[in-house]
Amino acid sequence: MSKDGKKPLGDSSVFQKGRKGAMRVIYGRTAIIAVSFLAQIILIGGVVNFFRPYIPMFFGGYMVLGLGIVLLILNKETTPETKLMWTVITMLLPLVGAALYVYVETQPGYRLLAKRLNDIYKQTEAFVQQDEAVLDALEQKDIGTAQLARYVHKNGNFATYQNTEVTFFPLGEDKFAAMLTELERAEQFIFMEYFILKEGYMWEKILEILERKVQAGVEVRVMYDGTCAMFDLPFRYPELLKAKGIQCKMFAPIRPILSTHYNNRDHRKILVIDGKVGFTGGVNIGDEYINRVEKHGHWKDTAVMFKGDAVQGLTMMFLQMWNVTEKEPEYGKYLQKAEKASQAKGFVLPYGDSPFDDEPVGETVYMDILNRAKKYVHIMTPYLIIDQSMITALTFAAKRGVDVKLILPHIPDKKFVFALAKSHYKELLKAGVRIYEYTPGFVHAKIFTSDDEKAVVGTINLDYRSLYLHFECAAFLYQVEEIAEIEKDFQRTLEKCQEVTLENRKKGTFFLRLEGWLLKWLAPLM
Secondary structure, eight states: OOTTSOOOTTOHHHHHHHHHHHHHHHHSHHHHHHHHHHHHHHHHHHHHHHHGGGTTTTHHHHHHHHHHHHHHHHTSSSOHHHHHHHHHHHHHSHHHHHHHHHHHHTOHHHHHHHHHHHHHHHHHGGGSOOOHHHHHHHHHHOHHHHHHHHHHHHHHOOOOBOSEEEEEESSHHHHHHHHHHHHHTOSSEEEEEESOBOOSHHHHHHHHHHHHHHHTTOEEEEEEETTHHHHTSOTTHHHHHHHTTOEEEEESOOOSSOOGGGGSOBOOEEEEETTTEEEEESOOBSGGGGTSSOSSSEEEOOEEEEEETTHHHHHHHHHHHHGGGOSSOOOGGGOOOOSSOOOOOSEEEEEEEOTTSSOOHHHHHHHHHHHHOSSEEEEEOSOEEOOHHHHHHHHHHHHTTOEEEEEEESSOSOHHHHHHHHTTHHHHHHHTOEEEEETTEEEOOOEEEETTTEEEEESOOEEHIIIIISBEEEEEEESOTTHHHHHHHHHHHHTTEEEEOTTGGGTTOHHHHHHHHHHGGGGGGO
16 A cells, blocks of 8 residues: 555555456446347347348338438437438438437437426426526626526526525545535435446545434435446445435436437536535546546546535435436425525526426526627536537637637547547637647546636536536536636646647647547537
């Protein structure tokens, strides 16, 4: 064991753990699911191949079928890039494209979840009443920001709050330390919702506290995304936690049935304690997020903590997702205003985004910041796979003189995603957007800051998955004092970056740029 508490690479226990993990993948549920998926793909391929000899005979019919599907695609309310992708697939392979499109659009699991969520949103409208006095006060400060708040409330049912203290954490380690402190203070309930939950030092320390709190009568609920069961946790892990007195659920566990429903992951990161303290941001529960282990160099992440009225917004988001599978959901007893008035300045708007409401709230908030910025917009994001609307917003802001800067990873976690990000560099750089790569490692933070008075910290990446396919959450901050700290952190991070220019972007990246060019038409699936 080294002085810093990390295990050396040669430690036999590390090897044994890796071996056990590999054996679990090969002989466990993950392998069964993979084999089942492969069998279903082969079956679909066999059906298509069976009809292949009949294609010349019914060529006209296939073309009419393909054209009909294309007309459906073109008239569907979705992004132009998604329409283009499906049109290319259908025109190149009419039978396969038509079958795939119909399969995607008619899956009952997707529709049942969408209906259940819409019912829940209607049930909870009464619990998310917007205080008009808060919006009136915001309107006195800036009518445009008040209009954005009204849009988010109308289209997402999320309220804007005052009376909220905000603390910004520039690293996952900082958030982790604050989490442990606040968890120790819990008296009534603890709600945790995370995209990734991994066994390791971070989770062990949290779990120790949760077990003690359960024994003290605190209600503890833990929810994580079902993809964790593929590589990070045993499929029966919720039952192990329930044996300790902790309520636990997986969101949309992966089962051996092909479905596009698996695209819609719960990417949120929420911790609520007693309805008085709330956390969100990019930090999951895993040792790489606190730089306890190294995966892609230094892991740069961010988070925020609320104390006060805005915690209600995070509490409601958690309860909405938790209650998807509950027959008799409860809301009222968990939602409460702060016990004492805070002297904190500014406005806090916690909000979520859902792939089932046909309203891109996350993207709209980002674009509103870009479109109304006067001096600067500074962005950190791990991924840059964007549609033409976002490209236009970024480039137009730069062209009209706004200082637009993006910090992206220098060491990627996914090579093909990195290649797609680089495919956007040239167009953005030519318009005056400045791009930087974080040379120490991987940026996982998702932040916007603008004009010393606006900021967003949350889970929403600049990619199709976050903007259109996943359940996400974030907090929009206006004239909150901690915005200055978020901008300072951006500037400190900038000092550790190398700038990408039109001249140096080509160095040593030919095959990476070729990969991005070839994959670009499939970007809506990335």
